[in-house]
Amino acid sequence: MTAAKILDAAVSPGMGEGARQTPPLPTGWPLAFAAALAVASVGIGFLAGGSVAILAGESMRLVGAIAAALAVAFALGIPMSRALRARRLSAEAWRGGVPVAARVEAAHARHHAFTAMGLGLFLLPVLAVATFLTINDAVVYKTFLRGDVILASLVDVTKAFGANLTIAVAAQVLSMLLGLLLAIGRSLQGSSFALVRGVCIFYVDIFRSLPAIVIIYLVCFGVPLMGIPVLSDGDPMLYAIVALSLTYAAYNGEQFRAGLKGIHHSQISAAQSLGIPPGAVLRLIVLPQAMRRIAGPMLGNFIALQKDTALVNIVGIVDAFTQAKIYSANYYNLSSVTVVCILFIAITIPQTRLVDYLVARADTKEGR
Amino acid sequence: MARPLIELEGIGKSYGTFRVIDGIDLDIPRHSVVSLIGASGSGKSTLLRCLNGLEDIQQGEIRLDGEVISGLGIDHVALRRRVGMVFQSYNLFPHMSVLGNCTVAPVITGACGREEAEARALAMLERVGMRDKAKAFPDQLSGGQQQRVAIARTMIMQPEVLLLDEITSALDPELVMEVLDLVRDLAQQGMTMLLTTHEMSFAREISDKVCFLYKGRILEEGPPEQVFGAPREAATQSFLRRVTAAGRL
Ligand SMILES: Nc1ncnc2c1ncn2[C@@H]1O[C@H](COP(=O)(O)OP(=O)(O)OP(=O)(O)O)[C@@H](O)[C@H]1O
Ligand SMILES: [Mg+2]
Numbered sequence: 001m002t003a004a005k006i007l008d009a010a011v012s013p014g015m016g017e018g019a020r021q022t023p024p025l026p027t028g029w030p031l032a033f034a035a036a037l038a039v040a041s042v043g044i045g046f047l048a049g050g051s052v053a054i055l056a057g058e059s060m061r062l063v064g065a066i067a068a069a070l071a072v073a074f075a076l077g078i079p080m081s082r083a084l085r086a087r088r089l090s091a092e093a094w095r096g097g098v099p100v101a102a103r104v105e106a107a108h109a110r111h112h113a114f115t116a117m118g119l120g121l122f123l124l125p126v127l128a129v130a131t132f133l134t135i136n137d138a139v140v141y142k143t144f145l146r147g148d149v150i151l152a153s154l155v156d157v158t159k160a161f162g163a164n165l166t167i168a169v170a171a172q173v174l175s176m177l178l179g180l181l182l183a184i185g186r187s188l189q190g191s192s193f194a195l196v197r198g199v200c201i202f203y204v205d206i207f208r209s210l211p212a213i214v215i216i217y218l219v220c221f222g223v224p225l226m227g228i229p230v231l232s233d234g235d236p237m238l239y240a241i242v243a244l245s246l247t248y249a250a251y252n253g254e255q256f257r258a259g260l261k262g263i264h265h266s267q268i269s270a271a272q273s274l275g276i277p278p279g280a281v282l283r284l285i286v287l288p289q290a291m292r293r294i295a296g297p298m299l300g301n302f303i304a305l306q307k308d309t310a311l312v313n314i315v316g317i318v319d320a321f322t323q324a325k326i327y328s329a330n331y332y333n334l335s336s337v338t339v340v341c342i343l344f345i346a347i348t349i350p351q352t353r354l355v356d357y358l359v360a361r362a363d364t365k366e367g368r
Numbered sequence: 369m370a371r372p373l374i375e376l377e378g379i380g381k382s383y384g385t386f387r388v389i390d391g392i393d394l395d396i397p398r399h400s401v402v403s404l405i406g407a408s409g410s411g412k413s414t415l416l417r418c419l420n421g422l423e424d425i426q427q428g429e430i431r432l433d434g435e436v437i438s439g440l441g442i443d444h445v446a447l448r449r450r451v452g453m454v455f456q457s458y459n460l461f462p463h464m465s466v467l468g469n470c471t472v473a474p475v476i477t478g479a480c481g482r483e484e485a486e487a488r489a490l491a492m493l494e495r496v497g498m499r500d501k502a503k504a505f506p507d508q509l510s511g512g513q514q515q516r517v518a519i520a521r522t523m524i525m526q527p528e529v530l531l532l533d534e535i536t537s538a539l540d541p542e543l544v545m546e547v548l549d550l551v552r553d554l555a556q557q558g559m560t561m562l563l564t565t566h567e568m569s570f571a572r573e574i575s576d577k578v579c580f581l582y583k584g585r586i587l588e589e590g591p592p593e594q595v596f597g598a599p600r601e602a603a604t605q606s607f608l609r610r611v612t613a614a615g616r617l
Contacts, residue, residue: 269422270518274473275449275525284472289465299457 021099024106027087030113033262034142037120038076041127045072048127048190061254072123073143076116146335160323161343164309167241167319174245180197180253185280186253187260200253207250212243213311219243220315240312244305251301257288296359303351307344373398373433373529373560374419380427381414388414389425390584396529399558406581407607412564414529415581419562420444421449433528452527457538459518460506464486466493467502470521479525488562492520496550512543520550523554525543530554562570568611580604
């Protein structure tokens with residue numbers, strides 16, 4: 001027997017000469033990591049259980065803590081014990097010279113270890129939040145989630161949320177129109193339009209640099225201050241819409257520009273070669289294709305705009321946030337602001353799902 | 369002899385210092401088929417694009433039926449209705465059905481009303497064997513079918529001359545024939561055509577005249593038997609040797 005063959009025999013015991021076998025995938029570190037997570041989860045379960053149970057009375061504290069710790073230990077114990085058993089079987093199979101079975105059992109062990117890990121990574125933050133909300137006599141919970149304050153403010157805050165929606169929708173329409181003009185202006189060819197291109201680039205650079213809150217402040221206080229007839233006598237809502245339109249036109253313009261650039265130049269050549277006039281090429285051929293591609297990112301901008309409508313509270317427009325602040329001052333409690341959060345979340349989540357869908361569609365299917 | 373439908377006289381064009389087209393004279397008689405062959409980058413596509421104003425030229429003059437169609441002040445939109453062009457790929461508008469692709473130009477240019485445009489489109493689709501796909505969208509068609517629709521779409525505008533720029537280059541080999549058959553039909557019906565192609569045997573068969581482009585010039589031109597059978601210039605010979613080696617002849 002040569003030295004190499006002796007080595008092979010050592011790696012694959014019982015496999016006979018020459019049949020070198022790769023050992024199973026490691027199970028040690030996944031199990032160790034899962035075990036560490038399990039210990040941490042049980043510990044924080046103990047804390048969370050205690051601080052929740054104390055709300056039902058001081059005497060319940062220890063009972064709650066132990067019950068929660070046991071529950072967590074049980075939940076994580078099942079996959080952990082399965083993983084350990086598979087690991088043992090794997091080692092036996094390997095020693096017994098059945099490398100295929102050894103690998104299968106190792107794969108099982110890893111699967112169960114990863115399951116335990118996943119469960120731990122889920123329980124850890126959830127239990128931490130539960131602890132945070134209830135600790136110190138549930139002071140956090142009572143500050144942000146007091147039912148009576150939520151109920152009292154719900155109607156007024158929801159009504160005021162109408163202002164946010166109005167501003168968002170109006171500013172979205174205006175900023176898309178202005179953005180489209182900016183994109184077209186910037187893509188005009190030829191030396192005659194060099195200055196137009198320059199203006200468009202300058203506009204986008206400026207408004208993307210400035211914080212929306214500053215623009216709102218400048219427009220909403222500045223325009224009335226100037227005392228120009230008609231212009232200065234507008235509704236603050238109107239100024240807020242203008243301010244946000246100016247800001248978001250820059251973002252939407254860049255979005256349009258990306259969309260226009262993404263259209264293959266052959267599409268434009270083909271359309272021109274059919275004798276379609278330039279305006280119609282843009283309207284019928286380029287824009288419809290561009291819109292399909294940028295619908296996702298554009299909706300993303302719209303969501304950002306919706307959230308930025310809360311900034312108008314600095315100029316005294318009664319939006320949901322302003323209304324909620326009035327309640328929070330009266331009740332000395334922030335639960336009314338939680339209502340604002342819930343409203344924004346409620347309108348945003350369906351839209352983000354729609355963005356995901358649109359982006360996925362644009363990725364998978366060119367065109368229609 | 370009757371005046372050629374298209375006359376090119378001393379055409380020159382540069383991109384910066386790079387001379388893409390370097391003095392080209394060419395006549396295309398009515399009802400004839402002229403093929404441009406030559407290595408990649410020799411300026412075939414550029415020359416075609418000059419003919420319908422997609423590119424402008426810096427020297428020389430192009431005439432269509434005696435009328436100057438190059439230089440400043442040309443109404444390109446009107447010109448392109450007389451000079452149709454089909455490209456290698458990305459011809460069809462992906463967001464429109466086959467019928468929509470065929471009717472958008474006649475309707476928007478006011479060539480005819482929607483109903484007449486649809487009738488004409490369906491008749492033309494019938495001719496290219498695509499009538500049953502009128503409602504389909506481009507991504508539901510094979511490459512060969514897409515190119516046939518692209519040709520039909522251009523023919524609906526009733527152009528006086530058709531420019532075809534390597535319309536089979538992006539196709540799988542088994543789809544090339546159906547497109548070439550259609551071009552052959554058009555030639556037999558007397559359509560004036562200027563085309564670039566890498567299908568040498570097709571160029572040889574269909575053309576009345578073949579031009580070998582070399583570094584922006586027509587190095588050699590003549591009937592296909594002469595250019596393919598007995599090329600005079602060394603560059604033509606070596607080009608033909610290379611395409612033969614690549615199995616294109
Ligand atoms: N817009 C442009 N700017 C600069 N150079 C260009 C431009 N368009 C084309 N060219 C150059 O002009 C030359 C001729 O291009 P053209 O597309 O006409 O070649 P071709 O003969 O059609 O080649 P192929 O067989 O590969 O299609 C090439 O070298 C190309 O790089
Ligand atoms: Mg080309």
